Amino acid sequence: MKVIIRGKNIELTEGIQAKVNKKLSMLDKYFIMSDNVEAKVLIRTYPVGQKIEVTIPTEYVLLRAEEMDEDLYNAIDLVIDKLEGQIRKYKTRLNRKSKDNKLALNIASIEPLETEEEDVLVKTKTISPKPMDMEEAIMQMELIGHSFFVYKDTETNLISVVYKRHDGNYGLIETE
Secondary structure, rough: OOEEEEOOOOOOHHHHHHHHHHHHHHHOEEEEOOOOOOOEEEEEEOOEEEEEEEEEEEEOOEEEEEEEEEOOHHHHHEEEEEEEEHHHHHHHHHHHOOOOOOOOEEEOOOOOHHHHOOOOOOOOOOOOOOOOOOOHHHHHHHHHHHOEEEEOOOOOOOEEEEEOOOOOOOEEEOOO
16 A cells, blocks of 8 residues: 655654554555555644544545544544544444455454444435525525535536535535
């Protein structure tokens, strides 16, 4: 696995890069991965702490985790713990669904989660997206108190989703 590390508002020292590479290399024991898999790491500095985001797109599953802490090295440890938890979760689900799965996991080295709960669909809702622009969709989303809103964009005439991000800003998902 190749590791690509980028920094925003921070100078990436050799110590930071070595710590990230060492911790991510520990994930290799869980996967049988080709060398063309790229783990993308983004490290940002904010006035309130350090944030690390890790994205590992494998052939069958996308692993992504982010963590924020005052200490960057602690944030690195926490994000690796999250990724290992995701791997355990996927392993448990795959074992439940099929003994002959395609995900190239090194199954013997992963302990299953004992408290893994079954995903349960609790509500189904049918909507008829109304034509509107993005600003109106944001206003509608805020009015109903949701974290996302589905609408039909008047400019593109396609279904879009506007959502509120953890940082308080908004994101937009557009369909093709």
